[in-house]
Amino acid sequence: MIPLRISVDPLPIDIPIVARLMMSADRDAQSSLERDAVFIEQSSGVAEFDLSGMSLRLRVEDAASLDGDVVMILPGQRSLHRLIRRGSKHNTLLVTEQCDQLCVMCSQPPKKHHVDLFDQFVEAVELAPDKATIGLSGGEPMLHKQRLFDFLERSLSARPDLKFHILTNGQHFENEDADFLNRLPRGSVLWGIPMYAAKAVVHDEIVVKEGAFQKLCASLALLAKVGATIELRTVVMGSNAQYLPALAQFIATHLPFINFWAIMQMESIGYGRMNWDKEFYDTSISFNTLSEAIDLSAALGTEIALYNFPLCTLPDRYRQFSVNSISDWKQKYLLECTECTLKEQCGGFFEWYQESKGFEGIKAQ
Amino acid sequence: MNVWPLRFTDTNDGELLFTDYAGGYFRSTQEFLDRYATGELTTSDQNFLSDRGHAFEKVSDLSFIGFASRWSGRLNANKDINYIILVPTLRCNLSCDYCQVSRVNENAKGFDWDDKTLSAVLRLLEGFGTKEIKVEFQGGEPLLRLNMLREVRSFCRSHFETAQFVVCTNLQTVSKYAWDFLSDEDTHISTSLDGTFDVHQQQRTKDNTTTGTFRTNILKAIETKGVGNVSALPTIDPLSAPEPKILIQTFADLGLHSIFLRPINYQGFARKRYQFDQVNQFWSGYYRRFIDELIEYNATADEPFEEYYLTHILRRIIQGGHNNHVDLRNPNWLGQDYLVVDFNGVLYPTDEARMITRIGQLDLSIGNVHSGLDLSKLDVLNSDASNFFDPDCMNCAYQPYCGVDHIDDLSRYGRVDIPRHLTDHCQKHMSLFDLAFELLYSGDPKVHNSLAAWLNIPGYSPHLTPVHL
Numbered sequence: 001m002i003p004l005r006i007s008v009d010p011l012p013i014d015i016p017i018v019a020r021l022m023m024s025a026d027r028d029a030q031s032s033l034e035r036d037a038v039f040i041e042q043s044s045g046v047a048e049f050d051l052s053g054m055s056l057r058l059r060v061e062d063a064a065s066l067d068g069d070v071v072m073i074l075p076g077q078r079s080l081h082r083l084i085r086r087g088s089k090h091n092t093l094l095v096t097e098q099c100d101q102l103c104v105m106c107s108q109p110p111k112k113h114h115v116d117l118f119d120q121f122v123e124a125v126e127l128a129p130d131k132a133t134i135g136l137s138g139g140e141p142m143l144h145k146q147r148l149f150d151f152l153e154r155s156l157s158a159r160p161d162l163k164f165h166i167l168t169n170g171q172h173f174e175n176e177d178a179d180f181l182n183r184l185p186r187g188s189v190l191w192g193i194p195m196y197a198a199k200a201v202v203h204d205e206i207v208v209k210e211g212a213f214q215k216l217c218a219s220l221a222l223l224a225k226v227g228a229t230i231e232l233r234t235v236v237m238g239s240n241a242q243y244l245p246a247l248a249q250f251i252a253t254h255l256p257f258i259n260f261w262a263i264m265q266m267e268s269i270g271y272g273r274m275n276w277d278k279e280f281y282d283t284s285i286s287f288n289t290l291s292e293a294i295d296l297s298a299a300l301g302t303e304i305a306l307y308n309f310p311l312c313t314l315p316d317r318y319r320q321f322s323v324n325s326i327s328d329w330k331q332k333y334l335l336e337c338t339e340c341t342l343k344e345q346c347g348g349f350f351e352w353y354q355e356s357k358g359f360e361g362i363k364a365q
Numbered sequence: 366m367n368v369w370p371l372r373f374t375d376t377n378d379g380e381l382l383f384t385d386y387a388g389g390y391f392r393s394t395q396e397f398l399d400r401y402a403t404g405e406l407t408t409s410d411q412n413f414l415s416d417r418g419h420a421f422e423k424v425s426d427l428s429f430i431g432f433a434s435r436w437s438g439r440l441n442a443n444k445d446i447n448y449i450i451l452v453p454t455l456r457c458n459l460s461c462d463y464c465q466v467s468r469v470n471e472n473a474k475g476f477d478w479d480d481k482t483l484s485a486v487l488r489l490l491e492g493f494g495t496k497e498i499k500v501e502f503q504g505g506e507p508l509l510r511l512n513m514l515r516e517v518r519s520f521c522r523s524h525f526e527t528a529q530f531v532v533c534t535n536l537q538t539v540s541k542y543a544w545d546f547l548s549d550e551d552t553h554i555s556t557s558l559d560g561t562f563d564v565h566q567q568q569r570t571k572d573n574t575t576t577g578t579f580r581t582n583i584l585k586a587i588e589t590k591g592v593g594n595v596s597a598l599p600t601i602d603p604l605s606a607p608e609p610k611i612l613i614q615t616f617a618d619l620g621l622h623s624i625f626l627r628p629i630n631y632q633g634f635a636r637k638r639y640q641f642d643q644v645n646q647f648w649s650g651y652y653r654r655f656i657d658e659l660i661e662y663n664a665t666a667d668e669p670f671e672e673y674y675l676t677h678i679l680r681r682i683i684q685g686g687h688n689n690h691v692d693l694r695n696p697n698w699l700g701q702d703y704l705v706v707d708f709n710g711v712l713y714p715t716d717e718a719r720m721i722t723r724i725g726q727l728d729l730s731i732g733n734v735h736s737g738l739d740l741s742k743l744d745v746l747n748s749d750a751s752n753f754f755d756p757d758c759m760n761c762a763y764q765p766y767c768g769v770d771h772i773d774d775l776s777r778y779g780r781v782d783i784p785r786h787l788t789d790h791c792q793k794h795m796s797l798f799d800l801a802f803e804l805l806y807s808g809d810p811k812v813h814n815s816l817a818a819w820l821n822i823p824g825y826s827p828h829l830t831p832v833h834l
Contacts, residue, residue, distance in 0.1 A: 221427040224434060249828060253389075253418035254431035256438060291824060298822040299829055301684035317823040 001351050002088075002329035005079040006066075007059035011051075016074050018083070018123040019051055023067040030127050037071075039063055070127045072120055083124045084134065090327035091128075092135030093121050095148065099140040101169050102208035103194070104279055105235050106271040110139055118144075118151045125155045125162060133163040133190075142172035149180050156188055165231075167192040171212060173219035181226040190259070191223060192231040197243040198250030206239055217254075224257040231305075235264045236290060237279040244293035252300035260303035263290065264325075267308065269352045276357060284313035284361030294318060311346040313359050326350055340364040366411055368420045369432060373398060374762040377803050380832075385419050387435035388685055388765035391831040392806065413833045439685040439765055441694040446493050448703035450501045450716055451486065451517060453478045453510040455708045459535050461569045468505055476505070478513055482710040485734035487520050489706070496526040501555075503533045503716065505708070508543045515546065522551070531555050536582040537575065547590070554586050558597040560607040561615045568602070583619065592620040603628050603648040609658035613670060617662075625673035626655060645789070649796050656800065664811045669818030676819040678794075678801045681766045683820065683829065691715060693794070695768035696751035700731050700743040710734040714746060714772065721776045729772065746771065749781060757785035763798040806830050 019037045037049040047063030049056040068086030099110035170193040196206040200213035307325035324347040333348045342365045384390045414420040421428040455476040457468035521528040530552040559565040566576040699714035713719040718729035732739040752758035813825035
């Protein structure tokens with residue numbers, strides 16, 4: 001697993017600091033912000049950087065692997081956060097851990113307390129590599145809607161080359177948001193929004209919130225009107241597998257404006273791990289409802305992306321829809337994968353995937 | 366609940382096919398039609414219409430927005446130019462019976478671009494604000510002007526972010542230099558193969574030696590370019606069409622998987638030789654036999670085979686969009702996203718417009734490379750570019766899937782305002798839409814197998830054929 005936090009010697013600071021680690025003092029477009037910490041030396045187990053005259057000492061063996069990383073150091077903490085890793089396509093900022101839904105498969109169960117780091121996030125994305133896509137996730141980012149909108153406005157005016165991928169439950173869009181959403185440059189934000197079934201009671205039960213489906217539909221109508229870019233997300237589970245074909249029909253009929261439909265396998269962590277035995281739907285042995293949904297979607301012109309399905313669990317004809325979706329830092333392969341000829345194209349498994357309770361149909365190809 | 370207006374037509378087995386403005390469709394009965402017409406929809410009717418997107422509760426609710434999105438998704442939006450057909454010469458080294466483009470002999474003088482025309486063409490290309498361009502070299506035989514092709518290609522490669530080239534050649538005389546030119550990855554070959562080599566010889570090449578050369582060259586083209594980069598178009602004489610089975614096998618043996626089955630066109634020199642009125646019925650019978658044979662073939666074939674235009678029609682019905690075929694778009698804007706430049710630098714909105722003008726029927730030119738587009742003429746041509754307000758089309762169940770082709774109307778009738786159902790374009794497409802819906806609603810697994818292949822989906826979906834009883 002790629003570490004997202006790195007031990008440091010505490011710094012004498014009383015406000016959070018955002019900086020970019022640089023192996024050399026080469027200038028580029030982001031250097032003018034003067035927030036670069038430049039490498040001084042690597043000794044056994046410690047890499048030292050110069051952070052505006054302060055010594056920043058990281059407990060790593062290979063400082064070069066952090067070159068270009070945007071990091072955040074909070075007062076009093078003994079580790080720094082790697083907010084944006086230069087070489088990675090999977091940089092996600094955790095906006096809040098609060099949420100108003102309790103989805104049964106949630107990989108990041110909500111917490112009560114909220115720490116507002118939006119100002120630090122603006123500083124961080126200003127330092128991001130050119131044309132990067134930055135994920136925003138939670139919790140539910142839209143619980144702090146005004147701060148989020150403010151963050152987007154500031155970030156995109158400073159860095160119009162960036163794109164954001166925001167995961168939201170679609171419960172907090174109101175008609176008065178239309179003005180702001182209309183002002184966002186087209187395509188600058190991809191809204192990732194879950195829908196688990198086209199049947200209100202099924203969806204509401206999965207997200208543990210009454211009326212959620214109805215609100216979701218109203219939000220999607222609003223987003224369509226402002227020309228938003230939308231990724232509709234559906235995790236396949238025991239509770240909704242049988243409703244997938246009807247959902248495919250609903251999407252083509254009522255949500256033809258979405259950009260694509262991501263159908264996802266479960267992640268065995270958080271509530272997902274707690275509810276695994278009840279909800280994990282082994283698509284390696286039972287693919288029928290999924291194939292029915294995909295066949296219909298493909299025919300009707302809905303773009304499909306399959307996330308988190310190891311290639312060997314998919315019938316041949318459906319592998320074309322698979323996307324390498326598991327973030328690099330939490331991706332792993334199994335012993336069986338060593339011999340597999342498809343390993344390079346395959347997204348593999350979540351770090352916390354449990355083989356004993358997982359897919360039956362894992363097999364080197 | 367508000368129901369979007371429904372239009373309907375008879376089906377081949379006694380039911381009715383209903384469609385809405387956004388292209389949603391379902392089959393139902395005369396009884397449903399009565400209830401719909403008299404405002405006595407049952408709860409079950411209402412639930413069905415609402416679930417299937419044929420109704421909404423209030424303006425701007427999700428059903429309303431979904432419908433609006435599907436409706437607008439079918440529009441052919443006005444796009445910047447991205448496709449240009451160039452005719453560097455009208456000269457040709459073949460003399461086919463029905464030549465569609467009005468060619469002249471290989472040695473004729475005065476039928477080629479001169480250097481001034483070439484520079485003007487390059488300036489025209491330079492003025493395009495687009496990042497992508499597709500250039501189709503037509504003729505005559507464009508390989509007779511390889512130097513011009515080279516100039517245009519190298520200019521486009523440096524001027525546009527992406528540029529693709531198609532050389533429409535008879536593959537009859539291909540020099541070493543021409544093969545070199547054709548071998549580049551961004552350059553594709555489009556040729557003619559009239560169904561079988563026998564028919565090809567009869568209609569085009571005339572003798573065994575010439576046919577043999579062509580056969581060698583098309584095989585070489587497919588072998589060196591890969592089958593995805595070579596297409597072959599047949600021109601079929603409806604009165605002596607090759608057996609569908611033999612035609613399919615000829616193409617399949619070459620490794621080709623797609624055929625655009627076209628009857629001899631009504632324009633060019635062809636018009637002088639053939640009587641066309643009587644052949645339409647022959648053609649539609651032949652076309653159906655061909656599709657039946659195709660479905661049989663696909664039932665056992667490793668590589669499925671398609672008829673390009675039927676696939677296109679099916680995709681337009683089921684998915685909307687698909688505006689890449691210029692004879693079937695709605696609205697069908699002329700002189701917008703594609704243009705034709707003739708051998709003398711004259712601009713045309715389509716290749717057919719060029720032919721019509723060439724035979725002296727009507728002047729459909731829209732300017733020339735030196736002085737630019739004739740915008741007032743274009744405005745006239747585009748003044749009635751859609752089928753939305755045509756008094757016949759607006760009551761037609763197939764309106765959302767169809768389009769207009771004023772150039773074709775003008776070529777046949779000299780005007781664009783004759784009753785739609787009397788036009789060749791309408792009759793031809795009505796019969797194609799009938800066929801497409803027959804196939805969609807067929808219960809035959811062999812048909813399902815072909816549909817899945819043509820729509821490029823992993824498997825046929827029974828949900829594509831809604832029925833409301």
